[in-house]
Amino acid sequence: GDSVTQTEGQVTVSESKSLIINCTYSATSIAYPNLFWYVRYPGEGLQLLLKVITAGQKGSSRGFEATYNKETTSFHLQKASVQESDSAVYYCALSDRGGDQGGSAKLIFGEGTKLTVSS
Amino acid sequence: DMKVTQMPRYLIKRMGENVLLECGQDMSHETMYWYRQDPGLGLQLIYISYDVDSNSEGDIPKGYRVSRKKREHFSLILDSAKTNQTSVYFCASSFGTANERLFFGHGTKLSVL
Numbered sequence: 001g002d003s004v005t006q007t008e009g010q011v012t013v014s015e016s017k018s019l020i021i022n023c024t025y026s027a028t029s030i031a032y033p034n035l036f037w038y039v040r041y042p043g044e045g046l047q048l049l050l051k052v053i054t055a056g057q058k059g060s061s062r063g064f065e066a067t068y069n070k071e072t073t074s075f076h077l078q079k080a081s082v083q084e085s086d087s088a089v090y091y092c093a094l095s096d097r098g099g100d101q102g103g104s105a106k107l108i109f110g111e112g113t114k115l116t117v118s119s
Numbered sequence: 120d121m122k123v124t125q126m127p128r129y130l131i132k133r134m135g136e137n138v139l140l141e142c143g144q145d146m147s148h149e150t151m152y153w154y155r156q157d158p159g160l161g162l163q164l165i166y167i168s169y170d171v172d173s174n175s176e177g178d179i180p181k182g183y184r185v186s187r188k189k190r191e192h193f194s195l196i197l198d199s200a201k202t203n204q205t206s207v208y209f210c211a212s213s214f215g216t217a218n219e220r221l222f223f224g225h226g227t228k229l230s231v232l
Contacts, residue, residue, distance in 0.1 A: 051220075105219045112161070
């Protein structure tokens with residue numbers, strides 16, 4: 001079946017430093033699934049951070065970027081300079097939709113990576 | 120105010136007791152979901168509801184049932200809870216029937232002793 005792997009359960013980064021959170025996926029139901037990053041800020045529910053539906057494209061939101069790499073089946077989340085307000089849990093996910101067509105849009109989530117930004 | 124509300128936030132039950140987790144949303148979303156998350160695992164889909172009385176099993180439905188009698192409310196029921204159902208349960212909703220932008224509640228931390 002389809003799966004998403006985030007290798008780091010927790011990451012601590014100093015304020016203003018760069019960040020990368022790793023995500024790799026395995027998709028058997030569809031060749032090019034849609035890919036997502038969701039975020040859960042303290043005291044809030046998960047919310048969509050960014051989405052990319054085309055292989056090779058980059059998505060961005062709130063200073064975060066992620067590029068859909070079909071060769072390495074990766075979708076790493078990056079930010080050039082983190083702030084304390086970025087402290088949250090980040091979840092990588094995929095769905096069985098290709099673009100805007102087909103599939104059930106059922107999401108498969110990774111384990112989540114807790115980011116702590118220290119001042 | 121777009122919101123998904125879960126009640127209660129924390130719950131402790133004994134093995135064999137019945138458990139009711141409630142979820143409400145104020146966006147008139149057609150589709151609602153129940154997920155659970157255990158330490159070291161991703162969110163796992165328990166049930167999806169596409170509208171009132173239109174429910175489908177997710178990936179791990181065993182031991183759970185759901186009820187959706189109004190579009191705004193979606194309940195998760197554990198009949199005779201088991202210790203391995205200790206988990207954090209998340210409710211979510213989305214507009215339409217194939218929309219990948221989900222709105223989540225804060226979660227309910229359930230401990231079954």
